[in-house]
Amino acid sequence: MPSSSVSVFEPRDDSGAGNQALLEAEVGVIDGCAVVRSKSHGEVFIPIFPVGDDRIDEMTPGESIELGGSGSPRPPDQSTIPNECDGVSEKYWIVH
Numbered sequence: 001m002p003s004s005s006v007s008v009f010e011p012r013d014d015s016g017a018g019n020q021a022l023l024e025a026e027v028g029v030i031d032g033c034a035v036v037r038s039k040s041h042g043e044v045f046i047p048i049f050p051v052g053d054d055r056i057d058e059m060t061p062g063e064s065i066e067l068g069g070s071g072s073p074r075p076p077d078q079s080t081i082p083n084e085c086d087g088v089s090e091k092y093w094i095v096h
Contacts (some may be wrong), residue, residue: 001027001059007032009079009094015076019059023067023093027059032084036065036093045093046085048075053095
């Protein structure tokens with residue numbers, strides 16, 4: 001997956017502490033924005049990975065993926081979200 005289509009954030013020491021869940025999803029791209037669609041509910045999330053996470057390069061549209069983290073209605077303050085993601089989803093998955 002091109003890294004320019006993937007959202008990233010600079011993790012803090014306390015980011016995600018105690019907020020771990022497992023998202024089983026399918027990787028996709030909507031309007032040039034990397035997304036994951038929950039297998040259990042069909043919800044579309046914009047995944048936000050820690051900067052430098054190797055899983056970004058391994059993501060392939062149509063592929064199943066499991067991501068630990070937490071859902072959020074907004075990205076962390078220190079996030080970089082591609083412009084292509086504007087309006088794609090109002091749900092974010094903060095990957096840990």
